[in-house]
Amino acid sequence: MIVLRNATKVYANGVEALSGVDLCIGKEEFVFIVGPTGSGKSTLLKLLYREEVPTSGQVLVDRLNLSDIKPSQIPFLRRNIGVVFQDYKLLPTRTVYENVAFALQVMGASRTYTRRQAGQALELVGLLKKANCFPGELSGGEQQRVCIARAIANNPPLLLADEPTGNLDPSTSWEIIHLLDKINKRNTTVMVATHNKSIVDGMRKRVIALEAGRVIRDQQLGVYSNVF
Amino acid sequence: MSVVSLVTITVSLVVFGSFLLAVINLGNIASLMGSKMEIVAYVDRDIDSLGINSTVNEMSKIEGVAEVKYITKEKAWETFKADYEGRLALGEIVRENPLPNTFVVRVKSPQMIGAVAKKISNMTTIDEVRYSGNLADRFQTLLDAVRISGMVLVFLLIVATLLIVVNTIKLTVMARQTDIYIMRLVGAANSFIKWPFMVEGLLIGVIGSAFSFIILKFSYDLVVYEVNNFLPFVPMITSGYQLFWVYLSVCLIGVFLGMIGAYISVNSLLKENV
Numbered sequence: 001m002i003v004l005r006n007a008t009k010v011y012a013n014g015v016e017a018l019s020g021v022d023l024c025i026g027k028e029e030f031v032f033i034v035g036p037t038g039s040g041k042s043t044l045l046k047l048l049y050r051e052e053v054p055t056s057g058q059v060l061v062d063r064l065n066l067s068d069i070k071p072s073q074i075p076f077l078r079r080n081i082g083v084v085f086q087d088y089k090l091l092p093t094r095t096v097y098e099n100v101a102f103a104l105q106v107m108g109a110s111r112t113y114t115r116r117q118a119g120q121a122l123e124l125v126g127l128l129k130k131a132n133c134f135p136g137e138l139s140g141g142e143q144q145r146v147c148i149a150r151a152i153a154n155n156p157p158l159l160l161a162d163e164p165t166g167n168l169d170p171s172t173s174w175e176i177i178h179l180l181d182k183i184n185k186r187n188t189t190v191m192v193a194t195h196n197k198s199i200v201d202g203m204r205k206r207v208i209a210l211e212a213g214r215v216i217r218d219q220q221l222g223v224y225s226n227v228f
Numbered sequence: 229m230s231v232v233s234l235v236t237i238t239v240s241l242v243v244f245g246s247f248l249l250a251v252i253n254l255g256n257i258a259s260l261m262g263s264k265m266e267i268v269a270y271v272d273r274d275i276d277s278l279g280i281n282s283t284v285n286e287m288s289k290i291e292g293v294a295e296v297k298y299i300t301k302e303k304a305w306e307t308f309k310a311d312y313e314g315r316l317a318l319g320e321i322v323r324e325n326p327l328p329n330t331f332v333v334r335v336k337s338p339q340m341i342g343a344v345a346k347k348i349s350n351m352t353t354i355d356e357v358r359y360s361g362n363l364a365d366r367f368q369t370l371l372d373a374v375r376i377s378g379m380v381l382v383f384l385l386i387v388a389t390l391l392i393v394v395n396t397i398k399l400t401v402m403a404r405q406t407d408i409y410i411m412r413l414v415g416a417a418n419s420f421i422k423w424p425f426m427v428e429g430l431l432i433g434v435i436g437s438a439f440s441f442i443i444l445k446f447s448y449d450l451v452v453y454e455v456n457n458f459l460p461f462v463p464m465i466t467s468g469y470q471l472f473w474v475y476l477s478v479c480l481i482g483v484f485l486g487m488i489g490a491y492i493s494v495n496s497l498l499k500e501n502v
Contacts, residue, residue: 049413072418079415089410106416150414 001027001158001189002048007057009043009213017043019213020057025191027157030184032200033193034224035210041193044210045160048191049081050074061158079107082151082188084180086163088143090135096146097122097131103150121149125179141172145179152183159183161192165199173199197224230432233396233489237436237482238443240385245444245478247378249465252474254371256465267335267345267359270328275353283353287333290347292340297332301325312460328355386485393432393489394496397425401497408498418498425494426487433486437479444478 002025009018018040025031033041046052047059050066059066061077069077090099100121104114122128125145135143144164151159161180165173177192177199184190194200200207200223207222208215275283280298287296305325333348335341341359349357401408411421448471452464465471 051413075412075415075417077415078413083413089406089413091407091410102410103414106411106414106420108417108420154414 001025001029001062002191003058003060004044004047005058005060007047007054007059009040009047009052010055017213018047018054021213021215023208023215023218025189027189028184028187029189030181030203030205031191032203032205032207032222033191033210034195034200034207036195039210040213041210042162043213045083045162045191045193048158048160049078049083079154080156080158082148082154082156082159084144084147084151084159084161084164086166088135088147090143090146090150092135095132095134096127096138096149099135099146100150100153103153107154109154117153117155118149121153122146124152124182125149139172140168141175144168144172144176148176148179148183152188156188158189159191161190161194163194164192165194165196170198174202177203195224200224230396230400230428233393233432233486234436234439236389236392237432237485238439240389240485241436241440241478241482242443243385244382244481245440245474246447247382248474248477249444249448249471251371251375251378252470253465254367254374257463258367258371267333267341267348267357269331269333269348269351269354270356270358271331271353272328272355275329279353283331283351286351287331287348290344292335292337292344293333294336295334297334299330299332301327301329304330386481389485390489390492393429393485394493396432397429397490397493398497400428401425401494421498422491422494426490429486429488429490430483431486432489433483436486437482440482441475441479444475 002023004021004023007018007021007023008016010016021040021044033044035041043052047054047066048061050059050069053067062080064077066077091102094102097118100118101114104117109117119128122131125148127142127145127149130138130142135146138146144167148161148164159180164176164180168176173196180190180192181203204221204223207217207219207224209217209219209222209225269287271283284296284298287293302325304327308327331348331354333344335344345357345359348354408421452466455462455464
């Protein structure tokens with residue numbers, strides 16, 4: 001599903017966020033990307049939904065070389081990728097339902113499809129009852145679930161989550177991770193960038209550890225850190 | 229926010245329109261000032277038909293003369309009165325016909341007019357010679373100057389207006405940066421993101437055009453009315469056809485400015501954060 005070949009990203013300010021990353025992630029995997037702040041986790045995800053382009057090397061998503069695609073194709077790539085953020089990025093002036101439906105409308109989805117998909121997504125995250133609330137009226141965990149509902153509304157085959165539990169307390173964090181796990185079991189590839197040690201250790205999934213832009217460990221059924 | 233661009237677009241369109249109206253009117257006056265090929269020769273004394281014939285013959289023999297016409301002062305007076313019928317109470321101002329008998333001489337080419345006029349003025353029957361050549365030339369020069377400086381002014385105004393529209397729409401786009409970011413993230417096509425801003429630009433253009441049309445129409449009608457009252461000998465353009473084209477081009481430029489402004493600003497911003 002995802003292949004990185006010697007991917008390097010140097011930002012305009014000279015910071016080398018990723019250097020020579022080689023990765024291969026299969027369909028329907030659940031992967032944690034771990035590492036300290038600034039180790040390149042977010043940049044790695046940004047390369048996948050093409051918010052950033054690698055300075056050198058290749059990034060392939062679903063056999064599509066992201067360096068080659070035209071700007072006009074980017075929207076179509078992104079319709080197959082759901083993205084979840086630490087700060088949710090919800091529209092405060094729209095209701096929960098509208099936030100989810102919005103993602104479908106921008107793709108030009110029909111009204112019936114939008115209603116059905118948004119309803120299903122909200123049901124999956126358990127927020128159907130709060131569909132008419134505004135994001136400001138929800139708790140952090142609920143807002144994160146709205147963000148997830150928006151990301152999966154179109155049933156994308158790939159879901160990327162950048163520090164999804166960064167702003168949440170431990171028990172809410174677990175709720176969110178279990179939700180992501182549930183989505184993974186519905187045949188969606190899930191990649192979670194996090195530095196939440198207890199969650200990574202508790203889930204025992206594949207763990208890719210980054211440090212200073214390099215992959216220092218790639219382990220099935222892994223833990224956050226081998227150094228105890 | 230968009231009030232600023234609306235006002236700017238309206239103001240520059242009004243200036244642009246006024247300039248167009250001024251140019252077509254000046255051009256109109258210039259063309260009515262008579263062709264550069266005509267000389268008028270006045271005879272103050274009364275003149276009999278024999279005298280008329282011999283003078284016409286004499287003039288026709290001058291080299292470069294194409295045609296000679298005689299207009300009696302009575303006929304000239306009638307035409308004059310008819311021209312200003314209802315606008316000037318001529319009968320109250322002048323009781324007697326103040327106009328002289330007139331020979332109108334057409335020359336074959338404008339270059340000859342000076343020489344012909346000189347020869348005619350040497351004729352004993354003629355009291356005074358006038359030809360509009362010089363005046364028309366000078367007027368034409370003035371008109372050209374107005375046209376060129378007006379074009380420069382209009383160009384600067386259009387650039388300034390465009391910049392202001394671009395920047396105001398940029399502000400609206402920036403205010404909606406989060407929305408746009410999310411739209412792009414969930415896979416909205418660029419066109420989907422752009423069209424609301426394009427509509428906004430179009431709307432600014434359309435409303436600005438409408439305002440400037442109203443302002444121009446009313447003030448021009450007022451100017452025409454006042455000129456007809458106080459300077460009735462200045463011919464103003466009132467033909468709907470010519471004015472229609474002026475107003476139409478003003479409106480089209482307004483709509484164009486709004487659309488292009490929006491297009492430029494949205495495009496530059498969307499390119500910055502692919």
